[in-house]
Amino acid sequence: MERFKPGMGCCRPDREHIGLCCSPEQQLACAVTTLASRFEYAPAEAGRLLSELLATFPDRLAPILAEANATGRVRLFIERAARACATLATKAERHAFRDQLTDRFCALDLAAFDDLMSAEWRRLRGK
Numbered sequence: 001m002e003r004f005k006p007g008m009g010c011c012r013p014d015r016e017h018i019g020l021c022c023s024p025e026q027q028l029a030c031a032v033t034t035l036a037s038r039f040e041y042a043p044a045e046a047g048r049l050l051s052e053l054l055a056t057f058p059d060r061l062a063p064i065l066a067e068a069n070a071t072g073r074v075r076l077f078i079e080r081a082a083r084a085c086a087t088l089a090t091k092a093e094r095h096a097f098r099d100q101l102t103d104r105f106c107a108l109d110l111a112a113f114d115d116l117m118s119a120e121w122r123r124l125r126g127k
Helices: 013-017 024-041 043-056 062-070 074-087 091-099 107-125
Strands: none
Touching: 024 043, 024 062, 043 062, 043 074, 062 074, 074 091, 074 107, 091 107
């Protein structure tokens, strides 16, 4: 079973346990393939996986968004991405996250992301 987390050596714990590692590009490819499978065969679990992937690959959102878009799950991506972005510690990190999306979202989707992210940011910080 795959698992995705920041700093992993491989998405398969058994391989990682014996010292086998994958490149970040291979890890992202596995992540996107796993997401496609979840969207198709276990859609109820896709949201949780999407959250894991956004936390694991906050600097490589394009292929994750492309998969969500291909399966008609952009709204789910927006909701999970807004939460993930709001949890980032610094304003610079949040801007870098958002900047990856500005050219890939239409104006309405970007506005929805901004609204959800701002609300989550205020909720997390008690403002």
